[in-house]
Amino acid sequence: MSGRTPIYSGRMPTVPPEPASLSQHEPHRARQVAESFGSDAERYDRARPRYPEALVNRIVAASPGPNVLDVGCGTGIAARQFEAAGCRVLGVEPDARMADFARRSGVEVEVATFEAWDAAGREFDAVIAGQAWHWVDPDAGAAKAAQVLRPRGRLAAFWHAFQLPPDVAEAFAAVYHRVVPDSPFDLRGIRSALDVYLRGITKVADGLREAGGFSEPEQWRFDWEQSYTRDELLDLLPTQGTLTRPPPDKLAEVLEGVGAAIDALGGSFTMPYATVAVTAARTGAA
Numbered sequence: 577m578s579g580r581t582p583i584y585s586g587r588m589p590t591v592p593p594e595p596a597s598l599s600q601h602e603p604h605r606a607r608q609v610a611e612s613f614g615s616d617a618e619r620y621d622r623a624r625p626r627y628p629e630a631l632v633n634r635i636v637a638a639s640p641g642p643n644v645l646d647v648g649c650g651t652g653i654a655a656r657q658f659e660a661a662g663c664r665v666l667g668v669e670p671d672a673r674m675a676d677f678a679r680r681s682g683v684e685v686e687v688a689t690f691e692a693w694d695a696a697g698r699e700f701d702a703v704i705a706g707q708a709w710h711w712v713d714p715d716a717g718a719a720k721a722a723q724v725l726r727p728r729g730r731l732a733a734f735w736h737a738f739q740l741p742p743d744v745a746e747a748f749a750a751v752y753h754r755v756v757p758d759s760p761f762d763l764r765g766i767r768s769a770l771d772v773y774l775r776g777i778t779k780v781a782d783g784l785r786e787a788g789g790f791s792e793p794e795q796w797r798f799d800w801e802q803s804y805t806r807d808e809l810l811d812l813l814p815t816q817g818t819l820t821r822p823p824p825d826k827l828a829e830v831l832e833g834v835g836a837a838i839d840a841l842g843g844s845f846t847m848p849y850a851t852v853a854v855t856a857a858r859t860g861a862a
């Protein structure tokens with residue numbers, strides 16, 4: 577998946593990603609959104625894309641052992657991928673509905689926010705967070721990761737940035753703001769999801785430098801793409817933070833508007849994704 581020509585022009589309008597699209601710049605404070613993903617855990621697990629195998633393998637190879645802590649493990653999407661790569665994974669997840677799903681899929685989970693979770697002296701070779709680190713207090717999160725990682729243990733936080741076709745993104749923004757005018761998200765005017773995520777991970781890297789105890793953070797990027805039919809995209813969109821909370825009638829209206837835009841494209845399209853990671857190793861004697 578890695579190594580393809582970059583596909584982001586930086587000029588296409590898109591679905592603003594969750595972290596930066598909240599009107600406030602501290603998404604971890606928006607707890608109603610942060611813990612809303614379990615409103616439909618089955619759909620979340622079915623529709624959300626998996627992580628590039630190359631990313632999983634690179635994190636595993638860069639970690640000193642197989643014990644992984646998955647922060648905000650949700651339904652266990654990343655956890656199961658790391659288990660398939662030979663790791664032992666413990667999830668920490670504050671939303672009991674997500675945690676229940678993950679447990680049913682075979683992942684061991686403790687229900688808590690990462691900040692409040694009691695590590696009880698346990699140490700890990702890697703702390704991972706798939707699309708979850710922005711919901712964690714950046715200072716407390718960096719300090720907690722430093723506390724639970726053994727020397728040379730690796731912190732890796734990663735996100736998918738996806739780019740809807742311009743007409744679909746514009747239709748989404750227009751209908752969304754008409755139907756959900758009081759949303760904390762602003763979907764208008766963002767030109768590139770990837771740029772927004774890259775700004776976000778630069779902030780995470782700054783936080784790790786400030787926290788201390790980590791090597792110089794690196795950024796990794798994996799480009800890939802996935803085709804979507806109208807039904808597949810309309811299954812995915814309600815799992816986004818923008819749409820986990822509106823009531824069913826409003827959600828249906830938004831999806832109808834987006835669906836019409838996909839129909840106008842012929843009913844399907846190929847979506848470019850970039851999965852971006854910020855990662856650093858715990859310093860200290862081995």
Ligand SMILES: C[S@@+](CC[C@H](N)C(=O)[O-])C[C@H]1O[C@@H](n2cnc3c(N)ncnc32)[C@H](O)[C@@H]1O
Nearest residue numbers: 610648649650653671689690706707708711712
């Ligand atoms: C977008 S989902 C990602 C789930 C999963 N990691 C994945 O890759 O599909 C974000 C998850 O972070 C969890 N979360 C929110 N705040 C958190 C916190 N302070 N500590 C740990 N997890 C948190 C949410 O409950 C949710 O399950």
